[in-house]
Amino acid sequence: MIILKKGNLRIPKWNRKVFAVAGGLTNYKKFCPEMKLEEQVMVAFRQMLENNDLKISPAEIKGLVNFLACGNFSDHFQDQLLCEAKVTDYLGLDPMYDIGIKTGGATGGSTVLTAAMAIASGYADVALAVGWERMSEVDTRTGNYYIANAACKDFETRLSRIYAAYYAPMAVRFAWAYNLSEETRAKVAVKNHLYAYYSPYSQQPGKYTIQDVLNSPMSTYPLRFLECCAMTDGAACMLLCDEKTAYKLTDKPCELFIAGGSHTLRVADRRDMEIPLLPHETPDMYKGLRKKEGQRWPGFESFAAARFAAYFAYRMAGVTNPLEELDLVELHDAFTISDIQTYGDIGLRPYGQEPDYIESGDAYFGGKCPSNLSGGLIGTMHAVGATGIFQGIECLWQIQGKYNKFHGDPKIWESFGKKKPKDWKSLQVPNAKQAAWVSHAGVGSHVTVGILRKAF
Amino acid sequence: MASKSKITKYTGKPAKVLQSEPAIVIEWPRSLAHRHTYGKLSPFFKGLTEGKLLATRCINPECVEHRLWLPPRADCPDCNQPMTWEELPQPVIGTVHTYARVEYAGAGIELTTPYFQVDVELPGVCTIFKGYLQYGTPEIGMKVKACFRTEDPTNTILDMYWIPLADDKAARF
Known part of the structure; x- marks a missing residue:
């Protein structure tokens, strides 16, 4: 049994405040042959620098950055080790230090956490949290197998080679324990596909009914395809700063925890x-x-x-x-x-x-x-x-x-x-x-x- | 002066162009075999090929966890001391904790789809053991019996599977 002690439960604390000031996204799609990964990161980086109503020029902002946290989940997919260095170079941020962050699906969150720690500690006044994934280098089923390597290789991976099959038992058990209907699950899918319909960045927008979701092909029972995310090529960038710099860069900073x-x-x-x-x-x-x-x-x-x-x-x-x-x-x-x-x-x-x-x-x-x-x-x-x-x-x-x-x-x-x-x-x-x-x-x-x- | 015989030659296989528009996409073949060790868990995988289900137990009297671990671990996560091996008594009967029916599997799947993955509770075991049901339809609470692929083993976790206990007359007492 895991027994937590006082030190384990110590609440994390920044040494100084951390702020987010700007962000940039890309078009998200399953297969993006028209751009390489660093070219796609550039799309997000430009949107972040140029379209967030920042009060100083992109060149000046770049002159303030002195740390990058770079998130990408899988070396398998992009088949390029140390692509953090390629991205930092491509964005024109050499020789600022970049650290590659990998925590599976939480890589993006961990990347923001790492950049925030750089600000909070005083290592940097301005840090870039940048993340990407290029999942289209392989076909979908191979991609599923790659992702299933993020299940226990010895005891789980060979039992399905697809991640839906590790969440599906949770869906069965949750429904049994807490009385969850298939319709309620389908409502989540209907809602999120609909909200994607209003987003220019979205990969799987759609106006679906509950019945459409329940009638969609099965991935692993009880999860249907319309209840699952898809493989995506894309990138995102977020700019983090200390308090003084944040107000210098924008009239609309947000404090980050x-x-x-x-x-x-x-x-x-x-x-x-x-x-x-x-x-x-x-x-x-x-x-x-x-x-x-x-x-x-x-x-x-x-x-x-x-x-x-x-x-x-x-x-x-x-x-x-x-x-x-x-x-x-x-x-x-x-x-x-x-x-x-x-x-x-x-x-x-x-x-x-x-x-x-x-x-x-x-x-x-x-x-x-x-x-x-x-x-x-x-x-x-x-x-x-x-x-x-x-x-x-x-x-x-x-x-x-x-x-x-x-x-x-x-x-x-x-x-x-x-x-x-x-x-x-x-x-x-x-x-x-x-x-x-x-x-x-x-x-x-x-x-x-x-x-x-x-x-x- | 370099002789003509020293000219560097291309010995590869030209990359196949998959598409040219809007950008050139080539095929990049990858065919690799890794060497993967079962390490200190080797007795478990050997056990499967012999029809045995081996688990580990922490025997440190000061530890808070004395139940069995399955999947086994060589070392206890609670007190960090080495654990000891113990064979589960036969027949190994468990209870289905939850399940899923795999219809669309990833590349390289070694089982015919659709099939049921089952997560099984075992008496005295602190964990819930994932496997597959060879036939039948599982439900939460159903009793299942462990079987082993001792002939022609795969040398993987697929060397054990479960069958519904109700269908196994030999296992009925």
Whole structure:
């Protein structure tokens, strides 16, 4: 049994404040032969430097950067080792030090965390968090096998060679333990494909019905293809600064907090343990949680890594009740089930009541705390190393009131060879002040929770 | 002066052009075989080929965890001391904790699809062991029996699988 002691539960603390000021994305698509990876990173870098209303020139900003955190998940996919050096050179940031970050699906979150630590420690005043993934070098089934190498090679990989098959048992178990219907899962897919419809960056936009989702081909039962993210080529960049530089660069900085948690790669090995409580929870809430035979926490139902990341990040940021104090969230919906499981981990609902976050309407645009207005992973992208940066940028733009600027401008749609839909609508959350995002890997092996707060 | 026989020659195979527009995309073949060790878990994989299911246990009296580990680990994560091997008594009967039906598998899959992956609880074991069901339809709580591929073994985790206990008359007492 994992027994946590005082030092393990020490709340992370920045030595000085950290701010996010700008972000850049790319068109996300399954196969991007027209650009090499560093060329695609340049697209995101240019958008970050040139289109975020920064008060000094791109050349001057580049003159301030002295650290890069570079996220990319898989050397298998791009078949190019040390491509961090290629990217840093290509962006014209040599000889600034870049560190490659790899934590599976949470690579983007870990990349932002690393860049934030550079700012908080004083190593840098301005740091770039940049991430990318090029998954199109191999066919989809080979890609599935590569990703399945992020399951235990000796005991799990050969048992499916596809990641959906490591989340599907969680979906079966969760439905049994906490009464989750297939329709509720399908609603998550419907919502996120729809929100992707309003995003020029999105890979899998679509107006689907619950029935469309349930009728779509099966990947691993019970997860259908429309409930799963796809392979993506793409990149994302986020600029982080100390307080003084942040206000020099923008009129709309957001303060950043981010923390992570990890747990054993094999879900099998997640022994029962005491639930670390979020600030708004009480021990009584979970007295009856393990009522069914064989139940354990986190077991196959929940993610201890996500719970720990939230445990730390909320306390770092002084969030006492996430549902009341967050205006929106971006969650890691690689699969509908992982999205739903996370509602409990980060306290949008108590454990055991996760489906209610969707069923109550809280999760929708106009609801109490909408999730994945970006289209999420299911609808917009999962270019793995870029994902956790993309999610943070979507939160940043929401708080800066720039959803329309970055999603509604027909020129952005045209630059990607797309046409802005006639029935496009704005998903700008009015007066958004605080947002959180979850970057998640490996059936819950690594999770970061980031929080952005309006500082203007 | 360099002689003509010393001219450097191209000995490779020209890359196949997969597409030329909007950019040139070539095929980049990769065919590799890694050497992978089972390390201190070698007794487990050898055991499977002999029809035995071996688990590990921490015997450090000061440790908080004394249940069996399966998948086994050579060293205890709680006290970091080496663990000892123990064979599970036959027949090995477990309970299905959860399951999934794999329909679309990744490249190189060695089982015919669709098939059921099962996660199995075992008495006295602190972990939940993943495997596959050779036939039948699983449900949570169903009893299953471990079987072994002792003839023509794969030398991988696929050397063991589960069958529904109800269908195995020999295992009924």
